[in-house]
Amino acid sequence: MNKDAIDARLAPCGLHCGKCFAFADGEIRRLSRELRTALGGFDIYAKRFAGMLEEPLFEKYPDFERFLDYLASNACGGCRKEPCRLFRGCKVRSCSSRRGVDYCFRCDEFPCTHTGFDEHLYRRFVAINHRMREEGVERYYDEIKDLPRY
Ligand code: SF4
Ligand code: SF4
Structure with missing residues (x-):
């Protein structure tokens, strides 16, 4: 992947936007859309299955559906x-x-102290940037590109 393409997925702080749930071109959004399509009108069946299978989890389907839509x-x-x-x-x-x-x-x-990050995020920010400095951005990206961000 060239530098421009990597930069589009890595924020200046080093966090991987490409794996963020909100990223337009990200895997989480794409898979959520696919699952939503695959489930079709499952809401009607979730109600029926809740009674038929006596599985209380089906009653939670509307919450799941809302989250999936999100x-x-x-x-x-x-x-x-x-x-x-x-x-x-x-x-x-x-x-x-x-x-x-750029980074x-x-x-x-x-590592400055005016990032606006909380303690947890600040620790990640420092660790990520040390790794990028040691390994180079391309190699760092290659290592993390398929890993979950969370
Ligand atoms: S919402 Fe997610 S994809 Fe958008 S800038 Fe923030 S971390 Fe990156
Ligand atoms: S001052 Fe801090 S937040 Fe700003 S570019 Fe430098 S390291 Fe990043």
Whole structure:
């Protein structure tokens, strides 16, 4: 994969937008849409199966369906295209753009303390950027591209 294609999937902080549930071109959204299509009008059957099979889980189907619709409908273009819909306090996107760095590990201030991330995310941010610096972006991406993000 070339640098532009990798950059479209990796945010400047290093998080993998490509595996985010909200990513428009991501696997989670695509598979959710496929599952929604495959299930068709299962809501009617879920009610019937709840009585027939005495399986209480079928009663939860409307909640599952709502959640599936949610996963299927999100369509974020990724951090390089628009502000993050999840980490609303993120300051990395605007900061990296102002400083003209494609990834934080290339910034003189890395690891800075004004990312806007919580403690958990900050630890990931630091670890990811250290790995990218050691291995190079292409090799790092190759290692993580098929791994779940969560
Ligand atoms: S910018 Fe945020 S919401 Fe959008 S794909 Fe990346 S992590 Fe997900
Ligand atoms: S100052 Fe911090 S957030 Fe901004 S580009 Fe540098 S490392 Fe990233």
